[in-house]
Amino acid sequence: MTYDLSKSYEMFERAERVIPAGVYGTRSPRFAAFGDFPPFIRSAQGCRITDLDGNEYIDFMCGFGPIVLGYSHPVVQQALVEQEERGNLFSFAADRMLELAETLVARFPFADWAMFGKNGSDVTTLATRMARANTGRMKLLVAAGAYHGFDPWTVPGGFGVPPAHRSELDQFLWNDVTSLHACFDRNKGDIAAVMICPIKHDAMHDIELPSQDFLSAIQKRIADEQALLIIDDIRCGFRLNPMGASHVDFGLTPDLVCFGKAIGNGQPISVLMGREAQRDTAKSTFFTATHFFAGAPMAAALATMAAYDAEGAYEQIQSAGHMLREGMTRAAQRAGVAIRYTGPAAMPNLLFADDPGFQRGRRFSGLAARRGVIFHPCHNWFISSAHTPADIAQAVAVAEECFAIVAKEIASGELP
Amino acid sequence: MTYDLSKSYEMFERAERVIPAGVYGTRSPRFAAFGDFPPFIRSAQGCRITDLDGNEYIDFMCGFGPIVLGYSHPVVQQALVEQEERGNLFSFAADRMLELAETLVARFPFADWAMFGKNGSDVTTLATRMARANTGRMKLLVAAGAYHGFDPWTVPGGFGVPPAHRSELDQFLWNDVTSLHACFDRNKGDIAAVMICPIKHDAMHDIELPSQDFLSAIQKRIADEQALLIIDDIRCGFRLNPMGASHVDFGLTPDLVCFGKAIGNGQPISVLMGREAQRDTAKSTFFTATHFFAGAPMAAALATMAAYDAEGAYEQIQSAGHMLREGMTRAAQRAGVAIRYTGPAAMPNLLFADDPGFQRGRRFSGLAARRGVIFHPCHNWFISSAHTPADIAQAVAVAEECFAIVAKEIASGELP
Numbered sequence: 001m002t003y004d005l006s007k008s009y010e011m012f013e014r015a016e017r018v019i020p021a022g023v024y025g026t027r028s029p030r031f032a033a034f035g036d037f038p039p040f041i042r043s044a045q046g047c048r049i050t051d052l053d054g055n056e057y058i059d060f061m062c063g064f065g066p067i068v069l070g071y072s073h074p075v076v077q078q079a080l081v082e083q084e085e086r087g088n089l090f091s092f093a094a095d096r097m098l099e100l101a102e103t104l105v106a107r108f109p110f111a112d113w114a115m116f117g118k119n120g121s122d123v124t125t126l127a128t129r130m131a132r133a134n135t136g137r138m139k140l141l142v143a144a145g146a147y148h149g150f151d152p153w154t155v156p157g158g159f160g161v162p163p164a165h166r167s168e169l170d171q172f173l174w175n176d177v178t179s180l181h182a183c184f185d186r187n188k189g190d191i192a193a194v195m196i197c198p199i200k201h202d203a204m205h206d207i208e209l210p211s212q213d214f215l216s217a218i219q220k221r222i223a224d225e226q227a228l229l230i231i232d233d234i235r236c237g238f239r240l241n242p243m244g245a246s247h248v249d250f251g252l253t254p255d256l257v258c259f260g261k262a263i264g265n266g267q268p269i270s271v272l273m274g275r276e277a278q279r280d281t282a283k284s285t286f287f288t289a290t291h292f293f294a295g296a297p298m299a300a301a302l303a304t305m306a307a308y309d310a311e312g313a314y315e316q317i318q319s320a321g322h323m324l325r326e327g328m329t330r331a332a333q334r335a336g337v338a339i340r341y342t343g344p345a346a347m348p349n350l351l352f353a354d355d356p357g358f359q360r361g362r363r364f365s366g367l368a369a370r371r372g373v374i375f376h377p378c379h380n381w382f383i384s385s386a387h388t389p390a391d392i393a394q395a396v397a398v399a400e401e402c403f404a405i406v407a408k409e410i411a412s413g414e415l416p
Numbered sequence: 417m418t419y420d421l422s423k424s425y426e427m428f429e430r431a432e433r434v435i436p437a438g439v440y441g442t443r444s445p446r447f448a449a450f451g452d453f454p455p456f457i458r459s460a461q462g463c464r465i466t467d468l469d470g471n472e473y474i475d476f477m478c479g480f481g482p483i484v485l486g487y488s489h490p491v492v493q494q495a496l497v498e499q500e501e502r503g504n505l506f507s508f509a510a511d512r513m514l515e516l517a518e519t520l521v522a523r524f525p526f527a528d529w530a531m532f533g534k535n536g537s538d539v540t541t542l543a544t545r546m547a548r549a550n551t552g553r554m555k556l557l558v559a560a561g562a563y564h565g566f567d568p569w570t571v572p573g574g575f576g577v578p579p580a581h582r583s584e585l586d587q588f589l590w591n592d593v594t595s596l597h598a599c600f601d602r603n604k605g606d607i608a609a610v611m612i613c614p615i616k617h618d619a620m621h622d623i624e625l626p627s628q629d630f631l632s633a634i635q636k637r638i639a640d641e642q643a644l645l646i647i648d649d650i651r652c653g654f655r656l657n658p659m660g661a662s663h664v665d666f667g668l669t670p671d672l673v674c675f676g677k678a679i680g681n682g683q684p685i686s687v688l689m690g691r692e693a694q695r696d697t698a699k700s701t702f703f704t705a706t707h708f709f710a711g712a713p714m715a716a717a718l719a720t721m722a723a724y725d726a727e728g729a730y731e732q733i734q735s736a737g738h739m740l741r742e743g744m745t746r747a748a749q750r751a752g753v754a755i756r757y758t759g760p761a762a763m764p765n766l767l768f769a770d771d772p773g774f775q776r777g778r779r780f781s782g783l784a785a786r787r788g789v790i791f792h793p794c795h796n797w798f799i800s801s802a803h804t805p806a807d808i809a810q811a812v813a814v815a816e817e818c819f820a821i822v823a824k825e826i827a828s829g830e831l832p
Contacts, residue, residue, distance in 0.1 A: 018517040020529050020695055023509045025704025041506035049506050061507035071503050087487050089682040090457035090465050091477035093439045101434040113436050118534040119705045129576030138578050150705055159701055160545030162554050162584040266505040268684055268707035279436055285575055288441025289535045289566055291684035
């Protein structure tokens, strides 16, 4: 018996009348496997989400990253409830802001200060402003295809954005030292900063870890140009390193680091952290918004880090991620389906060989969703500490069944 | 006895070590009355906030707008707790998204669809993208000095923003029909949209309602140019009109309307609403972020609108606002201090005559804060339905005392 999503898609049809495209952006079922993925979620607990038909799924998207301890984690929820009893948003900063900034500065030796936003984009854009103001130079260098948010300067496609608003930006190819040097050379003297994610995790592509040559070249050229290094750790933070900051394992020395997603376990908060050398620039940068100073997401972030440390969440995530990688790789082999399972254990990405249009991926993901497991076909997955060995085993068993169906459909020509 | 803020400012000194400027942006005590305003808030209830020294204040900032029903409103908090028990952020949209979009489209006859962000800036910027994509033209016309958010194209001062990222923008003077026509004339053929707030509510200035001539000229020129009219109702929404959309009272016909602040009574949500004619553009506009699809702020928005209607919040706010206006004006007259008390009853602004540096305003606000009332010296205030006649009377009594001190200090030359 596979899942029935009748009510879910009845609601989606209703949604299409009052919301453009029903659901827009990366959460759209169209970005995943339309008809098979749940368009709306009613509730969640641990590593499981439940849709409007009452179907329960083991979820490997974790809210697209934030849910690092599992949904409705008791320690985080308790902190949230306590703060909400005092209040969330006030006319001045919640006192939690001080507590959180002190905790973060103590946790991350590279940083001397913290500033808080809501969206990841709030702090990636803030970092670009600080780098430009601090250096007096304009050019920002990024890896081609990297996602740094939805703000006009970086939103994929740039639909509706004046071309001029996307200027002062240049790109190099990930892990391509020649391309990197060429990019530095052609912008020499005008480079404010390089912004990179710790790993290449572009949607619809294999994940690629950085080569040591590539990272060394970045650090060397940045030092020569006296430009700043900005790490966008929004997607990787708290999954690649036991303290949370991914750059540490890659031997990088950033000037500014952006966090978001996992730091609040589902509550909206993003963070920019920086060094003493940028403090005066930070003081001069007008950065404000209604909800930046709210206490509940800050209380959630404090509780998330405390529980993450106390429960050994990092180790659990690695262990679950390794088990999933082994299980998925073996299951695909058994079915005789060629896949590429890339990325760190905590943030894997599964793509099918010879699948440029993602038909195989979408079919596999759709089959798995109908059997109670959310494997996204074209975006990296996220593991949480709530994924138990039993959950992983159940997910792998479903995957095995679905790989076999895909193998049969490829063999029969039903799938390209 | 006036309030002691020793612990509050001890904490602020600590904050200066780990947060640039201690608190940045509009929530900084430096933007208000440094030394006298509480830098951090511990809790809030109704119309009152409590600082780290335990001082309680009648608060006329309402979180800079969002708190339209009072802090910790039971109906909103109940909805929030119920949604948090189900979960806030999921891997796909919370089902509340459909419920909220349907409620909003039913509530606002001008609109056919809704999209959701966190910050007000998320949706003002989205509106500019849609207008440009929809018209194929680039120029955005705004009123000089108007605040439309902290995104690079509009952030006050533009510190750290490449000048090119602030191009394709032109300005006219508020209520100045000649300036408006000149602005349209010099951008003729390339105008995507005009974005205005329903009233001029720039910080550090008197509030100015729009003249009918000015609004008629905007509508006429927009129609001639086939440009779009974007209303930024983020600050005014749910305070100027009983249904919530301010443009209705000004006879405007907008294409896109931005809401935020009051719609969530303190939970982070912003909304862009638009018409059928922009639906296809909206479908094509990549707009996504981790927290846009979270259920708790949507549940809060639904509860806020329900309670707002059921409790007659609009009428209570008007009544409290009128009482405050009368009381403050009379108190200043009695003390012989010349002030300008401008703006709608629900969003008043108090500035002192002959006070270009805001010294009189800051002194008055500091004195009032030390006596338990938050009157901001250079930003408009906000009234909530939790401000009772007794609260207003108490606040006016404090104001009377403070006006008298200011009058004396002006007379003695202590204050310029």
